[in-house]
Amino acid sequence: MSQFIPSIESGKKMLLLFAKSQTCTAGGIPARTVLTSVYNSRHFVERAPDLYTSPTEAILCPDLKQSMYAQLLCGIVKSAEVVVVGSIFASGFTRAINFLEKYWPRFCRDIRNGELDREVTDPAIRDAVNRILRPDPALAERVEEACRRKSWQGIIRDLWPNAKYIEVVATGTMAQYVPILEFYGDGLPLVCSSYASSECSFGINLNPICKPSEVAYTLIPTMAYFEFLPVDADDNCLVNLIDVKVGEEYEIVVTTHSGLYRYRVGDVLRVTGFKNRTPQFSFVRRKDVVLSIDTDKTDELELQTAVERAFGGLRPYGVTVAEHTSFADVTTIPGHYVLYWELRGGAEEVPASVFDDCCLVVEESLNGVYRQCRTAEGSIGPLEIKLVEEGTFDRLMDFAISQGASMDQYKVPKCLRPGPMVELMERSVKARFFSPKCPTWTSSMIL
Known part of the structure; x- marks a missing residue:
């Protein structure tokens, strides 16, 4: 620095x-x-x-x-x-x-x-x-x-x-x-100066004052023995540190000084370039965070991108989404995606139709498989946005910490599972909105 x-x-x-x-x-x-x-x-x-x-x-x-x-x-x-x-x-x-x-x-x-x-x-x-x-x-x-x-x-x-x-x-x-x-x-x-986890330290950001969207971490080869598993590849297709390819995405695998052997950390990284022969990576997502109702698979990055697009509909009213999370509700027939939003700001009341449109914007931004299930097959119901009371996500964090989570390492879970956390969110719901119609879909979108 x-x-x-x-x-x-x-x-x-x-x-x-x-x-x-x-x-x-x-x-x-x-x-x-x-x-x-x-x-x-x-x-x-x-x-x-x-x-x-x-x-x-x-x-x-x-x-x-x-x-x-x-x-x-x-x-x-x-x-x-x-x-x-x-x-x-x-x-x-x-x-x-x-x-x-x-x-x-x-x-x-x-x-x-x-x-x-x-x-x-x-x-x-x-x-x-x-x-x-x-x-x-x-x-x-x-x-x-x-x-x-x-x-x-x-x-x-x-x-x-x-x-x-x-x-x-x-x-x-x-x-x-x-x-x-x-x-x-x-x-x-x-x-964002460094990239580390409980398993080991990985690397540093050699250009620390860049924009967060441009952050790339240079791995330090002596921190651990690093291998990389191409996304969706067979478990035996491990790639060595210097053999990764720019633009490709990999799940990082570590063998550490403290005894972990070929441990899958669960982080998906994209190769952005090299410093000498050492690759540089941007963090893409956690591999195991998805929403799924039927054959659809929505990963964390895709959901985040879709939700951010929907946020744009609230800006004219001076409203922002302070926190959000999601839940795959399979108690309904058919099951559907639920988004919990905690709002902040705005002196002007937002019309209900705006939130209905936000639901549709999210659905239009999701992948072709989701839209096929939603539109052509009817195996997924309309996406729902539930507005929760101010302070709900603070209570969610307090609950997680009471169950053993660390304040320093706590992250708002972007996908909730059935249980106490969903029950906590449900107790704080003050309004709910549904997508007014099916998203667009054609057979070419599934490819």
């Missing part, structure tokens, strides 16, 4: 990081996520104190609300020193801004009085925050002036005026958060 943004190492990073509680296997072996392992490591705990604004005590706190509150407060208190803001995933940082939008009066009160909110009860957090919190009426007034505005466009620049970029993963399913973060950042670059 220092090659692209000079003096970036002279300030602090406000990176919102969240550790998860450790569990044990039946045999007593400690088990935790890779990020939680990092945050608890001596290397991280004994890091240079000037690197991050968040106290270690806040990062390690299992109470997510207290952790979020403390980390944001410290980030604002040290805002003059902050040169980087962000989180692991774009979804996490978006939620942090929404959290700030809800609680900014409390932050202003704490900063003005130099006293931490009483609802933050964790003793370790209180001690850590109180070491840096001092009465600062001028800062409180500046934060209040920025936050009381009707529009939050550029709020990140207003609160952290020296920030050079937003560091988040904004590729794959996280791409849906790019417009809202661009709105909050008002021109700040969105940096």
Whole structure:
């Protein structure tokens, strides 16, 4: 990053990081996520104190609300020193801004009085925050002036005026958060610096200030032994690292130093070029995320593209879709796709016909097999959009975390399975709309 943004190492990073509680296997072996392992490591705990604004005590706190509150407060208190803001995933940082939008009066009160909110009860957090919190009426007034505005466009620049970029993963399913973060950042670059998973680290982005849609990761050959399985090919058709072809898509397979042997990670990558003899890849999708009712197969990328096209119908009304997910409802005859949307903004009420048209736009954007089943065979019913109450997706994340998911690694599932998550969404539905007619289809579309 220092090659692209000079003096970036002279300030602090406000990176919102969240550790998860450790569990044990039946045999007593400690088990935790890779990020939680990092945050608890001596290397991280004994890091240079000037690197991050968040106290270690806040990062390690299992109470997510207290952790979020403390980390944001410290980030604002040290805002003059902050040169980087962000989180692991774009979804996490978006939620942090929404959290700030809800609680900014409390932050202003704490900063003005130099006293931490009483609802933050964790003793370790209180001690850590109180070491840096001092009465600062001028800062409180500046934060209040920025936050009381009707529009939050550029709020990140207003609160952290020296920030050079937003560091988040904004590729794959996280791409849906790019417009809202661009709105909050008002021109700040969105940096996707590296590609990693719990299995191993893969590579880095050698052009980190490029647009998220142009991100390509250069694999580091010494991180693991990498092999590639062409999409839809036989399991025995593995290709070596230097033998992949530009433009082709592959599922990545790893053999790692820690003992995984030819492990299928489940990520589908597209070769975009080479750095010397090392290939560069863009993340396409997760292989196993699909909607299916009959013979149709809708993958994550296709669904995301179709939904984004439908969003365009809401723009004239000043409305955006803050979060969305989907569900293949086979309880009806025939079964049909359900999209759950949580809306944000817009002073003008959106006519029902607009949402009906959104349903049709999604269907028109799906593949030929889906449209054949829907139009010619009648084996799939009209697509349905269900609008849910504000805060529903926060509750969905809270539920996932209560079941063992990690705050740092949580991603909104783009396809729900029957069970508690669908039940949670259904309890929050406030309106529903169906596609008004069948999408177009001809026999040539199936090819």
